Amino acid sequence: LFQDKKVRFALYHLLNRREMIKKFRFGLSEPATGPVDLVSDYASKDVKPVEFDPQKAKELLTEAGWKDSDKNGILDKESGGKKTEFKFTLTFANKDSEKYLTLYKEDLKKAGIDMELKLLEWNSFIKILDDGKFESVNLAWVHPIEWDPKQIWHSSSSVAGGSNFINYKNPEVDKLIDDARIELDRKKRIPMLRKVYEAIAADVPYAFFFNDSNRYYATSSRIKKPKNSFSYGIGEQYWWAE
Numbered sequence: 001l002f003q004d005k006k007v008r009f010a011l012y013h014l015l016n017r018r019e020m021i022k023k024f025r026f027g028l029s030e031p032a033t034g035p036v037d038l039v040s041d042y043a044s045k046d047v048k049p050v051e052f053d054p055q056k057a058k059e060l061l062t063e064a065g066w067k068d069s070d071k072n073g074i075l076d077k078e079s080g081g082k083k084t085e086f087k088f089t090l091t092f093a094n095k096d097s098e099k100y101l102t103l104y105k106e107d108l109k110k111a112g113i114d115m116e117l118k119l120l121e122w123n124s125f126i127k128i129l130d131d132g133k134f135e136s137v138n139l140a141w142v143h144p145i146e147w148d149p150k151q152i153w154h155s156s157s158s159v160a161g162g163s164n165f166i167n168y169k170n171p172e173v174d175k176l177i178d179d180a181r182i183e184l185d186r187k188k189r190i191p192m193l194r195k196v197y198e199a200i201a202a203d204v205p206y207a208f209f210f211n212d213s214n215r216y217y218a219t220s221s222r223i224k225k226p227k228n229s230f231s232y233g234i235g236e237q238y239w240w241a242e
Contacts, residue, residue: 001084001086001088001135002136004064004066004170004212005203005204006063006205006229007059007060007061007064007066008059008205008207009050009057009060009204010056010057010060010061010064010111011108011113012050012057012171012204012207013052013053013054013056013060014052014054014104014107014111014113015050015052015107015207015209015226016052016056016103016104016107017031017052017106017210018051018052019025019052020100020103020209021210023103024099024100025210027213028212028214029211029213030049030210030212030213031050031051031208031209031210032209032210032211033047033048033049033195033201033208034177034197034200034201035141035149035152035153035196035197035200035201035206035208036143036149036197037211038211039189039211040145040147040197042147042194043047043194043197044194044195044198044201045195046198047201049199050204050207052107054110054137055106057111057113059113061075066086066110066112067081067121068112073112074086074112074113074114075107075111075112075113076170077128079146083091085114086112086113087116088113088114088115088135089115089116089117089134089135090115090116090117090118090137090138091118091119091125091128091137092118092119092120092125092136092137092138092165093119093120093121093122093125094139094140095190096118097138098117100209101117101138102117107118107136109218116161119216119233123239125137125139127209128222129165129225130160130161131160131181132165132167145172147193148181149173149177149193149200150177150181151164152164153168153173153177154174154177154178154182155168155170155174156174158174166206167205168200168205170199170200172199172201173196173199173200176192176193176196176199178194179192180192180193180196189226206225219239222241223239223240223241224239224240224241224242225238225239225240226238
């Protein structure tokens with residue numbers, strides 16, 4: 001179902017992230033544009049968010065050959081004499097994600113796409129990732145300050161038990177990652193990895209959800225720390241209680 005980039009973009013255009021941010025995140029997040037946090041030096045500012053646009057999604061799906069031929073409310077497509085309906089299962093492990101995915105499910109349904117939600121406990125979820133036995137999944141990645149995309153985005157990581165469990169493969173991305181990993185000059189490495197960011201965003205292997213705009217925490221006079229606040233959360237592990 002997801003091999004056609006037009007279809008992937010259509011699914012992205014049906015993800016109403018700004019409504020989710022308003023409804024569930026108190027306006028404290030921003031739509032993600034690619035595979036690393038927006039505040040990272042490696043995130044390309046040239047990549048703009050894919051906005052919620054059901055009409056654009058409909059056009060892309062039509063161009064990709066999807067239509068409701070039998071008027072049952074679900075898009076279908078014929079290939080090799082066999083009709084396939086646009087139905088798939090999205091598996092997730094975080095119960096908190098359900099409210100976002102339910103909203104997404106409703107907007108997909110309006111567009112003629114039937115998405116079933118399936119909640120699994122964490123160990124079972126990891127097993128289906130390792131075994132590659134899923135249609136689509138929802139989860140989150142946390143990146144360090146110095147981004148190394150190889151684990152998730154290099155084709156060599158597309159192996160059983162690897163983090164590139166969606167089998168994303170792009171030779172240009174592979175070369176950029178390989179070159180960046182041996183480039184010790186950070187100023188030269190940044191534009192190389194920004195190109196990786198841009199290429200991945202253009203391929204739409206994921207529909208990226210959000211990045212937090214800010215981090216908030218509460219503390220008390222009992223909590224001692226060498227510095228009041230840290231970028232990227234660094235240093236919080238060194239706080240102590242008196």
